[in-house]
Amino acid sequence: MPKQPISPAVIRGQVIDSDLVEFGGRGGDISFLAPDPHKIIDRLPLGSPSKLDDLYRISFDEILDYLEELGRQLAFDRNEHMQEACELSYGTAPVTPPILRSLYQSMPAMFERERIRTWCETSVPIPYLEGWVETQANGFDVAVRAYGSRCLHVVAGNAPSIGAVSVMRGAVTRGDTIIKAPSNDPFTTGAIARTMCDFAPDHPITKHVSVAYWRGGDEEFESRLYQPHNIEKIVAWGGFASVKHVTKYIQPGLELISLDPKRSAAVVGADALESSQMLEEAAARIATDVGAVNQNACASCRLVYVMCGTDDDGIATLSKLGKLVYEKMMGLPPDLSTKPKSYDPSLKADVDALRLMDDWYEVIGGEDGEGAVIVSHTPEAVDFADALDDRTVNLIPVDTMDEILDAVDAYTQTVGVFPHELIGELRHKMSLHGAQRFVSLGYAFNGPGVIGPQDAIEPVRRMCKWIVVETPGEQSVPLWELQEGELALSP
């Protein structure tokens, strides 16, 4: 029998690889070994919240020092844990090896000092993380501070960077971080945590990070761990099934921060169709947002609404754009996009059915599982729009701006827009309909990073406990000195 890969647990600076039991192996997935969750469960919670105190004995700069060093340590060429995790993840990751390797290689850049400082400043300004921020309000002196919490992260496994994001968010908020590894990425976050144990085993940040795998929905395990005396917040990524496992434990004292599954769309304005040069550029931008990481992310574009009109000329232009998109997508560099690992057979059935209906649709490519461009001839998305994946995009002709609103609902994360100026026209109505992020088309994967808002919430602010200290001013009236009829409570 071949040697099975191991996903060790890392708990507060200690690597645990004993009492291994087997997980996974269903539905064509690889199986792996991990420590029996029931044997380590008692070590996962922090116990007393006062144990968070060590994180308050270091400065924000020291936190940045640590993260910066972690970034250096994660350099792919020198880090054996990461190399091994990457190799093992070829079997579990939805993307192909060249893309996965490039995601691993770009991880150190996430830890750049100024990058972290900037996203903190735009989300929870650093003074609130460093100490008490004093202001005056309604005659009182008020001091506000953002405290860290004991936080459990149920992370998504479609991108290896998500565990790293969770570690960083825990560190800057001075929280205690427990990460539940997903079955589609059981190795990456553990490798990051092992790196931390290697270079700073006794550092408070290392001591406040734990990573383990248990089967999502293991009631015996989760009902013991998911208790307000163990954790205060659960950050749950991903689909309804994973969130549903969690919601039954939500109660006063245990808060859910839900990062719902999302999909993304694009809008191409009439100005972008004026010249063949613009058309080429629009195609390159669409191809990038569709093809990057093989369309496996929430930010991946799946529907493109094009203001070309629905008359014959409009459809002809759209068809031309579709062929260019296909061509550009096939030409993307292999560390950004490749032929998909496998092509969803159900999606292929959908695409092939449309191929026969050339009155209504044109299908470009897709015969070989390489990805496809579906050009609608009517102003509506294909009925399987929700299932578009594996580099399959649907271009939809529209006559009016209002029709584009159909593209957007509460599941919509990113809307890529070209020409960029069109954002001004679109963003208000689209925000009302549910869109959460507007970018220049082609930049869905090449932005400033998660600087604050994500999926229309501010997860880092939500991870904090916001504490206030109120000091009466000279004008404040003591209630105990009032007579009957003079009562004036402030809300």
Next chain:
Amino acid sequence: MASAQETGSPRTADAEVERNALGWIANPLEHFGMSNTAIHSLPREEVEATQLAAMQILLERRRAQIPVLAKLADAQEIHALHAIDDMAPLLFEHKVYKSYPISLLSKQRFDQLTQWLNRLTPYDLSAVDVSQCDSIDGWLGKLRDETPLDAATSSGTSGTMSFFPKTKGDYRLCYEGLRVQVLQKFGDAPTDADLNEKLHVMTPTYRDGHSSLGSIGPYCGEVFAKGDPDYLHIAFDYKHSADLAWLAARLNAAAAKGDVTKVDVPEALLARRGELERIRQESPALQSAFIRKMVKELNGERVLAIGVSPLFHEVASSGLAEGVSNVFGPGSRVLTGGGGKGVVLPDDWDETVKNFFGVDRLFNNYGMTEMTSLLIGCEHDHYHLPPWVVLFVLDPETGQPMPRTGSRTGRAAFFDISHDGTWGGLITGDKITAEWDTPCPCGRSSAYVEEQIVRFSELQGGDDKITCAATPAAQAEALDYLNAF
């Protein structure tokens, strides 16, 4: 191919095979003398030789009649079949039957829908004037009145409705095939009663309708009750509305999108929302009351009962508790199936139903709207293939046909040689296990499908693979969860 050398001169053998193939195409039941035993006793070689010949004839014939098939066959550059598996690239995805833009329905463009449907059927629909049609029921009724078609609708989770071109003859053949296979004892020749006796039909369904459900009443009335209205007992004396079914699907789809104002159906249909709600609320109690009433009226009669397991079980268990059992007369048949989703029946539910109705077994079948013939479950819960239904088990990943030997699990695809309303080749969304070689203890020589059948769409996701990209499965689950309250 069957070896012609063994059976006589090649020419005579080929002519024989071709004659049989034409017989299967024209009316397989008549070809087999309306005999269940004859249907399921053919040697494998003969079955496959005839299947190949029939598919070859149909490929030539339909290619000239069905534009979508011509397009597919041209693209695949296939002109002749040399083996059964050569047909695999020419099977239609079941999704083809809903491959029209949704707006054609919401904008009531029945002219364009007719044009779309016309590309899928050998019958010429271009002369049908649908300009006055203002509902799906009206449109399909018009097609039924003026052409051989009786198209069948079905609606899925995405809110799209599929239209499958069946003919009235296809429906008749379906129910006649059912009669032959559930009334006749395998191994015996058909009796006069098997073929001609009037049976009471009891089904908690509708007077009419453009769907599998709606077809049970009228066609069972014709085939089992021999057209005698006093022998047809249905719960709802009206047509099962395709428009309301579509409205229900669109409402679900809109709710899943989180914006109930985006229900893109015509105003007149949206106004029927109250009617839909009322039907939804009243139906279970009315169906239950109907069965309770009918078992009293039909006490001791020979009955064909068709319904879903939970409903029959509910009536049967309360009946037994009141001391009522063996309500139907000898030779009655009870067909159950489906409806079990979300309802957990006790392990002995089938014993309860059998004791109450007074039958020694329950019949089950495997079929779908997009196929004419039903596969009837035998005494050993195997769904046997009638010889005119060619089964392909496709590799779920590659779509390639798996060898026609041993036991194979994969995606089910069929070629129904008897189907007349459209191309008979269909790729389903079902995961099945086929048994090619091990003979069934029931004595039928035909290959069969094991009882356990699931949809591939229900198998996706699973475990705790978490992704930040939204998938339809995640939303379907959300919908199920909401509907459970």
